[in-house]
Amino acid sequence: MLVFQLRGGGVLIRGPATGQEQTLTSSFSPRPAEHGRGPPPSLPRPGGRPAPPPIPRDRPRAAHTGRGRGRKRRRREARAALAGTMARVFVYGTLKKGQPNYKHMINTAKGIAKYQGRGRTVEKYPLVIAGKYNIPFMLNIPGTGHHVAGEIYTVDDQMLQFLDEFEGCPDMYQRTTMRIEVVEWEGKSSAAGSSVMECFVYSTTTYQPEWVQLPYHDNYDSSGTHGLSYVLRESRD
Template sequence: MARVFVYGTLKKGQPNYKHMINTAKGLAKFQGRGRTVEKYPLVIAGKYNIPYMLNIPGTGHHVAGEIYSVDDQMLQFLDEFEGCPDMYQRTLMRIEVVEWEGKGGAEGILECFVYSTATYPPEWVGLPYYDSYDSTGKHGLSYVLRESRE
């Protein structure tokens, strides 16, 4: 099992969470909530209003998200879903545990896979930075589901 930190549309209550609980795509077990140890810019970009964590450590905010334990099948699905390695790159990042589910709770810092991007248009650096993503947030940038894209 691998640990994955999700900060965007794959979180509970967000438009793509359905994939995290679809066992046909593999297993993903919610472990808890966390945030990046280092600051990163989290932007909403492109014509489909997709959340991207730009791989610029030290800039932006400590990004909040959820920690999952996933099997190889789910990790492979997530790589495909996230357009890895072209759109996003899966890298290990240090995540501070904020809240842990169940027994044997983890504390402190964990290494988790995170889908961030180093391949983005330069103008994205000038977009507003968020510390947490919600598809229906005050930003007013509604996420466009894949099945609704042209």
């Protein structure tokens, strides 16, 4: 007959004839009396290192602050890349704010145009209102006329292509660079008259000879005292 007797953490087996004893040990230990009220004991990892304690469910997770900074950085990089493809354009006629064709400058379907400020040409040019539709033209005759006032925009390639088509470039107008003196910059409290930059300007060398004899203007307004209101394209015969 075999006799089983608990001893410590194992079982003592005693045989009937030989009286030999053999102890069977177990790697399992009795459950603690308070099991269920705390976390279970950590199981050993290979190499004898204990596993880290489990994170309680009610502990808040650490905020991923780097993710928001990454998005801001990517937006800045996108704006910087976009700025590299932008061109400065100086408009002096119907594309200015409050004028009949300004709607095209804010139509994002045609491209991006960002208002930067007001300026005027460093050199004098004759600005005339000519033709049956009372269209403003800056004649490309440097040194004649007035310092022409207008607005400075930065535009993307799509808007620049639209403006070329809208202005009939290069037949009706020609897009050339001119030096523009900044009179007022967007977001600045004071005038920046000492700043000069180069901008694209749609002037013309393909004008009618008699246009040189027309009155010269320094600041175009379709509703000005000249009485020559601009005729919109959709209203022309």
